Amino acid sequence: MKPQKRQSSGISKCFHRIFQSIFPDPLIPKSEQERKRYLLKNLILHFRPATVPEKTLKFSLTWGLGGMAASLIILQFGTGLLLKFVYKPIPVAAYTSIQVLQNEVMFGQLIRNIHHWCANFLVLIVFLHMLRVFFTGAFHPPRQFNWIVGLGLFGLVLTANFTGYLLPYDQLAYWAVTVSTGVLEYIPGIGVLLQEMVRGGSDIGPATLSIFFAIHTAMVPFGLIILMSFHFWRTRKAGGLVIPRAPQEEIKEKPIRVPTLPNLLVREIVTAIVLLAFILVFAMVFNAPLESKANPGLSPNPTKAPWYFSGIQEMLMHFHPFFSLFIIPILMMIALLCLPYIDYESNTSGVWFGSFKGRKMALVAAITATIATPAGILADEYMIDLAAWMQGVPPSISNGLIPFMIILVGIIGFYVLIKRKYSATNNEAIQTLFVLFLVSFIILTVTGVWFRGIGMKFVLPF
Ligand code: HEM
Structure with missing residues (x-):
């Protein structure tokens, strides 16, 4: 055409x-x-496609997030390649090689800073991109499989971050990875085996560093290249991005299209340049952390997981590990994977929050989670002690199954109540549940990062 x-x-x-x-x-x-x-x-x-629908050029549709994620990944490849010239992936030399890089190699500190901050921003940006895709209904057909590919990409970005975390081999890295891999043993049946596979033995050591290095520098980049190419191709096959529209507006069969060059390309280049400038300034001001050399005999207190796993670590404070590390995350993952394949009443692609009612319900869910989650955390911290109240009952039941069932009943009750009160469609009700979990998870993460002190006791951050 x-x-x-x-x-x-x-x-x-x-x-x-x-x-x-x-x-x-x-x-x-x-x-x-x-x-x-x-x-x-x-x-x-x-x-790139020769033309794109004109309305998808609006910055407020994508906020440039997917493009930003792609730009950051390219920057990670570039800086990662440079780091490889100096870094030595063996415990006796890894820490010293980072010191050499920072103190003796020209721009070594800056390159490490860029790589470090980029990795952290990448998790945040991919997460925001996923939210934008969800809240504009961009997971509805024909984009449902691209949602799954996106989840795979998110998994790879988290894996890249986590495996990279160990490489400096300082106290922070060593103990964060010890804690995060330590919890694998709670997975019934295969837990211990899985932990040994990840660590390359029973403890963190040369084999762990070598495994993490191989995953970080070969497997993850390879996976990212393949999945990203597939992700972009699927976006193109779907005719471009979802077209933003008002809640009652019909989906247009033949939208007005404009040439990609220069319309889209100029916007992408400008966004990438602004982002890169921001990262550069940030990396010039803030150094990537490097603590003292890893000491397997002395664990810091508190020992925290990396911030993107803090929400899960915080759940561990309230539930038996079998539920906080296994049942709940697996259920969440299954829910995310099934999300595009649920039977919806309408295809809301392109409509922010699906409808006016959807916006209102999302707000109600956000407020509910903002009140209920901190209330639950504080109650569990200072008032409730199920394990002591139910002596003789296995902890997996008193601290696991029982609180899990109580929360599940609460969530089902909330779902039924809100669906009836607002005579909501499936789309609106599921979005409301999503917001409830999302806000709760963000609050758990914030609590884990800022409100936990010595012995993982609840403290105020100031
Ligand atoms: C490394 C991570 C990722 C990269 C580099 C990436 C990149 C992109 C880009 C460049 C676009 C087109 C422009 C835009 O929407 O901003 C896009 C669209 C899309 N992404 Fe991602 N993405 C990533 C992760 C994800 C995740 C985690 C999800 C969801 C689980 C996802 C789902 C989608 C979908 C469904 C579209 C089509 C959106 C539409 O048609 O409006 N992506 N992605």
Whole structure:
């Protein structure tokens, strides 16, 4: 189909003119320079669709988050490659090689800082991208499988972060990984075996470092390249992004499309440059942490998991490990995987929060979680002691099954109540539950990061 012309503003005309001077239009290139530009334009169009729906260019649809995630991954590949020239993946040399990198290699500290902060921002940005996809209903057909691919990417980003965490081999790294892998043994049947596989033995040591290094520098990058290519291809096959629309507005069969060059590309480049500038300044101001060399005989107090696992570590404070580390995370994962395949009444793709009622219900869920989660944490901390009240009952029941069932009944009650009160559709009710879990998980994470002190006791952060 022939792309339709769009009314352009002053700024986009200006961008267009700059772009035209770099990639001129004539189909038959005249000079050598023109021929090169023509080839470059063609090359870009091998990776990007020739046209995109005009409305998807709106920044408030995507907030540039997917593109930012891709830019950060490219930056991680670049800085990671440079780090490999100096880093030594054996316990006796790993820590010293990081010190050498920071103190003796030109820009070594800066490159490490960029790699470190980028990794952390990446988790945050991918998480926000997932939320934007969810709240604009972009997981409905034909994009349902891309949601699954996205979850795979999220898993890889977390794996990259976690395996990278051990590499400096300082106290922080050693003990965070000890705690995080230590809990694997609670998985019934295969727990101990799994832990030994991950650690390469019963303790953290040379084999663990070598396994983490291989996963971090070979397997995860390979997986990311494959899944990212597939992710972009699926987005393209779906005809581009979801088209933003008002709650009652119909999905348009044939949206107005505009050429990718320069409309989308210029926006992507500008977003990437602003992001990279921000990361650079951040990395110049804040150094990546490096504590004293790992000492297997002396554990710091408190020993905390990396911040993105803090929510799970906080759950561990309230539930038996079998529930906090196994049952609840597995149920959450299954729920996320099944999300696009549930029978919905309508396809809300492109509508933020699905409907006006959906927005209102999401707000109710957010307020409920903001009150109930801290109340539950404090009650468990200072008032409730199920294990002491039910002496003789196995902890997996008194501290696991019973509190789990109480919370489950509460959640089901909330779901039924809200569905009836608002005569909600499936879409609205499921979104409400999602917000309830999301806000609770964020509060658990914040509590784990800032409100836990010596002996993991509840403390105020100031
Ligand atoms: C490494 C991680 C990821 C990268 C680099 C990435 C990249 C992108 C990019 C560039 C887009 C198109 C532009 C945009 O939406 O901003 C996109 C769209 C999409 N992503 Fe991701 N993504 C990642 C993770 C995820 C996750 C965790 C999910 C969900 C579980 C997800 C689901 C989707 C879906 C369904 C679309 C299509 C959205 C639409 O049509 O509006 N992605 N992704």
